[in-house]
Amino acid sequence: MADYDNTNQGALHPCKDGEKVVRQGTVNIAGHEREVILIQKTIPDKKNGGTQDIFQAYVKAGDIYMTDKTKAKDPEKASDMDGYFKSDLGEHKVWYRARVSKNNNKYTAVSFGQEKGSYQNGNGGGMAASAAPAQQNNSAQLDDDIPF
DSSP, X not given: OOOOOOTTEEEEOOOOTTOEEEEEEEEEETTEEEEEEEEEEEEEXXXXXXXXXXXXXXXXXXXXXXXXXXXXXXXXXXXXXXXXXXXXXXXXXXXXXXXXXXXXXXXXXXXXXXXXXXXXXXXXXXXXXXXXXXXXXXGGGOOOOOOO
């Protein structure tokens, strides 16, 4: 049986219980402005048993916009959202599409195009990709029990 090739694609799922965005803002790194978020999550504490809270920092990779399906050549195949994703791997077109798994769980399918400048097509680029709008946390519900 051939291995499944997941190159330039993936899935986004709702945050797990205990995961939440706790801070966001603009920071200056070596003279460059970057938008950063902190996510708090609970993980197993392998050293002491039980669990522990950790914080993970993420730097903004791009802006994602809702797709106007009324302007798409084939609205049934059009992505729900798209934009550009910039990382250390280059700048790539990205598409998101809402999906529901066999177990009736909502998730977002994600597909990436070739590096910017190396593809010809616009909205979709021949890639069957997109996703459901990501779950948003209400910033008014921040937990200020952060240990810093």
